[in-house]
Amino acid sequence: MEGASVRTLAARAAGAGGALPAPAEPPKISFTSWVTYERYFRLGVGVKTTHNGAMDPITPLEQALHAARALVLADLVAGEVAEADVVSLVEDSVAQRRWWVEQWPDGVEFVAGLVAQDVQDALLERYGRWPLCPVCGSGDPHALDVEPELGPDPHWVCHKAGVKVAAVGALGRAVGGVSS
Ligand SMILES: [Zn+2]
Incomplete structure (x- = not known):
């Protein structure tokens, strides 16, 4: 509406x-x-x-979707992969997760982590691994994972090094020098 x-x-x-x-x-x-x-x-x-949502209050669902979109886009920008077609992957995920949370309103806090994983999966099919681990300097390049997979306050973690790299949306700070 x-x-x-x-x-x-x-x-x-x-x-x-x-x-x-x-x-x-x-x-x-x-x-x-x-x-x-x-x-x-x-x-x-x-x-x-x-x-102030006095005139036209936005639901917690829309706020969560808006936040999830912004966080994942920030991480895509940090990895310099925020091309137009990649942004459309985010939009697709947000649209699907809107439906998902409408079916299960308690999952509203999980949306950011889920959108991040959706986009990660979609990128893997089309472009390859994202986001690449900025922590491990040597060895095979590998992607970070979202933890928790289904929970609030999602983070990117490197399972190889066993470290939390950054909150979803804060990858730019972890990547450092890459973004201008
Ligand atoms: Zn790593």
């Missing part, structure tokens, strides 16, 4: 923005409204609903 109404509003705002530059209007007004639209719909939605 929320998604649909946001899309409708966005479409309306886009329509209004397109209609604004009437012959007599100075161009800066349409620019301003475009910036407002960008802030509100692209950046503002998540922040607004997190801090």
Whole structure:
């Protein structure tokens, strides 16, 4: 529901923005409204609903999905594999996990770990291992695993070295120098 109404509003705002530059209007007004639209719909939605959901409260499920998406994308960026088609793998997983949590609401805390594993599996089929272990300097390159596989507060771990490398979403800090 929320998604649909946001899309409708966005479409309306886009329509209004397109209609604004009437012959007599100075161009800066349409620019301003475009910036407002960008802030509100692209950046503002998540922040607004997190801090005060008075108008259009976002469910814990949507918050969890939003967070999971952001965390896994952050790790993909850290590994420099956040290409458009990879991002679509994240979207696919989030869509499937929305259905999954709707069937089992108690699993809402597990979504970030599950999305990370879904994306890892999908990448393995198409591209290869991800994320590669940044801890073990020598030997065969190997991927990190998510632990717990089904639980809250998921981390990337290296089973070879037996260490927790980073929380899901914080791989950039563990990888170091790789991201700019
Ligand atoms: Zn390792």
